[in-house]
Amino acid sequence: MPVITLQLVIFITVAALAIASALGMLFSRNTVYSALLLVFNFTTVAFLYFMMGAPFIGLAQITVYAGAIMVLFLFVIMLLGTEQIARIEQLSAQSVAAVLLGLVIITEAVVVFLLRNPTSLVVTSGGDVVSVNEIGGLLYSQYLLPFEITSFILLVAVVGAIILTKQEKPAGKAVEGEVKK
Amino acid sequence: MTISWLYIGIFLVVSLGLPAVAIILAGILAPKKPSPEKSIIYECGVDTHGETWVQFKAQYYLIGLVFLIFDIETVFLYPWAVAFDRLGLFAVLEGLLFIGILTGGLVYAWKKGAFEWA
Amino acid sequence: MSLSDLLILLPQAFLLVWASLLLLVDLFISKERKVITAILGAAGLAITLGLTSGQWGSRATGFNQMVVVDNFSVFLSGLFTLAGLVAIVIAYDNMRRTGIHKTEFYSLLLFSVAGMMLMSAAADLIIVFLALELLSIPLYILAGLAVPRAGSAEGAIKYFLLGAFASGFVLYGTALIFGATQGTSLAGIMASIQSGTAELPLLVIGAALLLVGFSFKVAAVPFHMWTPDVYQGAPSPVTGFMSIGAKAAGFAALIRVFSLAFPSLAGQFAPIFAVLAGLTMVVGNVAAVSQVSIKRMLAYSSIAHAGYILMALVPLADPSVAANSTASALTYLVVYGITTLGAWAVISAVENADGGDTSVRDLSGLARQHPWLAAAMTFFMLSFTGIPPLAGFWGKFYLFRTAIEGGYTTLAIIGLLSSLVSAWYYLRVIVMMYFRESEAGASRAPSIQIAAILLALAVLVLGLFPSGLFQLALQALANGVS
Numbered sequence: 093m094p095v096i097t098l099q100l101v102i103f104i105t106v107a108a109l110a111i112a113s114a115l116g117m118l119f120s121r122n123t124v125y126s127a128l129l130l131v132f133n134f135t136t137v138a139f140l141y142f143m144m145g146a147p148f149i150g151l152a153q154i155t156v157y158a159g160a161i162m163v164l165f166l167f168v169i170m171l172l173g174t175e176q177i178a179r180i181e182q183l184s185a186q187s188v189a190a191v192l193l194g195l196v197i198i199t200e201a202v203v204v205f206l207l208r209n210p211t212s213l214v215v216t217s218g219g220d221v222v223s224v225n226e227i228g229g230l231l232y233s234q235y236l237l238p239f240e241i242t243s244f245i246l247l248v249a250v251v252g253a254i255i256l257t258k259q260e261k262p263a264g265k266a267v268e269g270e271v272k273k
Numbered sequence: 274m275t276i277s278w279l280y281i282g283i284f285l286v287v288s289l290g291l292p293a294v295a296i297i298l299a300g301i302l303a304p305k306k307p308s309p310e311k312s313i314i315y316e317c318g319v320d321t322h323g324e325t326w327v328q329f330k331a332q333y334y335l336i337g338l339v340f341l342i343f344d345i346e347t348v349f350l351y352p353w354a355v356a357f358d359r360l361g362l363f364a365v366l367e368g369l370l371f372i373g374i375l376t377g378g379l380v381y382a383w384k385k386g387a388f389e390w391a
Numbered sequence: 392m393s394l395s396d397l398l399i400l401l402p403q404a405f406l407l408v409w410a411s412l413l414l415l416v417d418l419f420i421s422k423e424r425k426v427i428t429a430i431l432g433a434a435g436l437a438i439t440l441g442l443t444s445g446q447w448g449s450r451a452t453g454f455n456q457m458v459v460v461d462n463f464s465v466f467l468s469g470l471f472t473l474a475g476l477v478a479i480v481i482a483y484d485n486m487r488r489t490g491i492h493k494t495e496f497y498s499l500l501l502f503s504v505a506g507m508m509l510m511s512a513a514a515d516l517i518i519v520f521l522a523l524e525l526l527s528i529p530l531y532i533l534a535g536l537a538v539p540r541a542g543s544a545e546g547a548i549k550y551f552l553l554g555a556f557a558s559g560f561v562l563y564g565t566a567l568i569f570g571a572t573q574g575t576s577l578a579g580i581m582a583s584i585q586s587g588t589a590e591l592p593l594l595v596i597g598a599a600l601l602l603v604g605f606s607f608k609v610a611a612v613p614f615h616m617w618t619p620d621v622y623q624g625a626p627s628p629v630t631g632f633m634s635i636g637a638k639a640a641g642f643a644a645l646i647r648v649f650s651l652a653f654p655s656l657a658g659q660f661a662p663i664f665a666v667l668a669g670l671t672m673v674v675g676n677v678a679a680v681s682q683v684s685i686k687r688m689l690a691y692s693s694i695a696h697a698g699y700i701l702m703a704l705v706p707l708a709d710p711s712v713a714a715n716s717t718a719s720a721l722t723y724l725v726v727y728g729i730t731t732l733g734a735w736a737v738i739s740a741v742e743n744a745d746g747g748d749t750s751v752r753d754l755s756g757l758a759r760q761h762p763w764l765a766a767a768m769t770f771f772m773l774s775f776t777g778i779p780p781l782a783g784f785w786g787k788f789y790l791f792r793t794a795i796e797g798g799y800t801t802l803a804i805i806g807l808l809s810s811l812v813s814a815w816y817y818l819r820v821i822v823m824m825y826f827r828e829s830e831a832g833a834s835r836a837p838s839i840q841i842a843a844i845l846l847a848l849a850v851l852v853l854g855l856f857p858s859g860l861f862q863l864a865l866q867a868l869a870n871g872v873s
Contacts, residue, residue: 151348152348155348156341160345167334170329171329171334224351226356228360229359231349232353232360233360239367240367240371242349246345246374246375247374247377250378250382253338253339257338258387
């Protein structure tokens with residue numbers, strides 16, 4: 093039986109919040125509430141990363157997932173106008189698959205945490221390896237090439253986002269012309 | 274390690290607590306005179322019809338996508354900023370190259386009119 | 392990093408910088424003078440080709456052993472840059488004619504070529520993954536370049552979703568291999584396996600996931616579902632480039648990873664490769680028979696050809712055959728690349744101005760109005776079938792020979808029989824062109840005609856003097872792989 097520490101109390105609180113927000117997201121009938129609960133869920137998970145001594149992943153989780161990706165999620169929800177879509181369960185086959193896959197994950201967790209010695213999973217390498225400072229040091233020396241390649245991938249992604257979503261000019265220009273008349 | 278994050282936790286609690294206290298205090302102290310006029314959505318202008326969640330303009334999606342990409346850029350620059358002092362001049366140049374390439378993307382997006390709201 | 396690191400990757404770095412600049416320069420070129428963009432794009436590829444061929448014969452690793460430049464990477468880089476050059480020549484006329492001349496095409500093509508070149512030089516799974524993304528993302532965009540057209544949108548979405556899924560497999564496989572061996576560099580993984588510190592089940596699962604991801608890229612059955620829709624919907628010049636570029640890059644990754652990192656696993660994977668190869672040959676060739684659209688027909692044909700090449704990866708574990716069989720895979724990639732680029736050049740010329748689908752029937756009577764195009768197409772179809780003395784015959788000859796040498800006679804027989812099936816649909820195209828009433832109109836742009844004729848000549852010359860290419864492929868393996 094582990095000693096009750098401040099850390100354990102915080103962990104249990106955050107974990108409970110994470111599970112509650114995930115369940116709320118699943119069962120909310122309002123898609124916008126679902127999305128906002130998902131933002132909350134991402135934030136609590138980010139908290140867990142912080143507690144495990146991985147601040148970089150935590151911050152990335154908040155900036156990228158809770159920030160940018162959820163903006164796109166919310167936007168898609170608002171663009172599609174999901175309120176008008178009939179609220180009929182149309183994913184019955186998928187839910188069977190989801191339950192099966194969920195069972196797989198639970199089995200995996202049971203095998204890893206109960207049957208194997210859980211301490212074998214602990215990486216014994218002090219807090220420093222995952223510090224942001226250390227990541228910066230590695231990223232700009234040993235992993236320089238992947239880092240710079242990433243910038244080109246992001247550049248291509250910008251171009252792709254614009255080419256594929258932006259319609260050609262003529263329609264826009266015609267409107268401007270009419271205004272001038 | 275954990276202690277330094279505890280400070281942030283305390284700040285978080287305080288920053289969430291202060292506005293909460295202000296709102297609750299206002300709720301207790303304010304005089305209560307409810308009227309139907311006060312509970313409609315806007316106290317001025319035309320009454321709303323139907324859902325107040327309207328469909329967004331598709332243009333917004335493009336801006337969201339571009340934001341996402343530059344957001345990822347900041348994630349990469351964060352360790353750069355933190356480890357900056359031990360990395361030396363060369364890493365500064367590497368970071369500048371990274372920013373330079375993505376600035377190219379910004380120029381492209383700008384010139385293509387991705388930010389025009391029309 | 393030091394300057395010597397940069398020198399090792401100079402061709403790739405140059406191409407990436409050139410592509411980025413081209414993207415920006417293009418914004419300031421007026422719409423009437425977009426030919427400048429095309430010429431600048433081609434010039435960038437030509438300079439890269441020069442830079443990369445200068446590295447032939449040397450071997451160097453750089454960026455903390457993340458990349459290795461050897462004859463193998465130079466050989467494939469040459470193939471990629473040449474394919475890109477041909478694609479630009481075909482695309483300039485075709486895209487203007489079909490009204491989708493978006494000039495980002497040229498810089499995106501350059502980015503994709505750079506990704507393929509990086510893939511051929513990757514010595515670390517992280518670079519393999521990033522190169523895969525760098526070569527794929529531009530291709531997803533290029534597939535959707537004609538996007539108001541429904542087919543193009545459908546193809547692009549399918550390609551993107553399934554491609555992202557396949558990338559996920561590669562990434563997950565990489566993660567598992569990292570977990571099993573504590574490293575991502577191919578040399579490190581091999582050392583870990585040999586010293587026995589690797590956790591075997593995890594490693595095998597990781598390797599299998601990598602295989603799934605790469606099989607998607609090379610369009611091997613059962614990971615081929617996207618191919619017909621994408622090939623049909625994408626603009627024809629893009630398809631031509633994709634059919635060789637993405638395939639060759641996928642095979643580059645397969646050969647590098649499976650012959651460098653897991654030589655000891657190759658024996659266990661041989662039956663899996665054999666089944667993949669057999670299935671791919673049979674399904675590709677049989678499905679191609681019933682196609683009406685020539686684009687879908689060539690898509691299934693490209694699946695079938697991936698099957699022939701996969702056959703060369705089966706005997707990797709046998710050191711006495713490994714060099715010969717890998718060399719025959721490289722030879723076949725070159726031969727297939729020339730032939731498929733030529734076939735797509737002809738389709739790009741014949742394609743209607745609305746850019747819609749092209750059926751085999753649309754080629755009927757081509758011989759009367761465009762004898763040169765029809766003659767070139769005949770060469771390509773015969774080479775695809777494997778009729779001597781064209782290049783395709785020798786490509787298949789080397790592949791089947793090494794399969795038999797490696798003890799996989801059954802596989803060679805399956806290949807031979809499915810080749811016989813393929814003759815039916817390839818010859819149908821020739822019959823259409825020569826023995827049917829004329830309906831076909833085609834572009835009279837000299838650039839496409841010259842490209843098609845030159846490629847046809849290459850098919851003939853490589854067919855008459857096949858040993859030179861095979862020797863070159865053997866040399867490509869001499870100072871690095873196997």
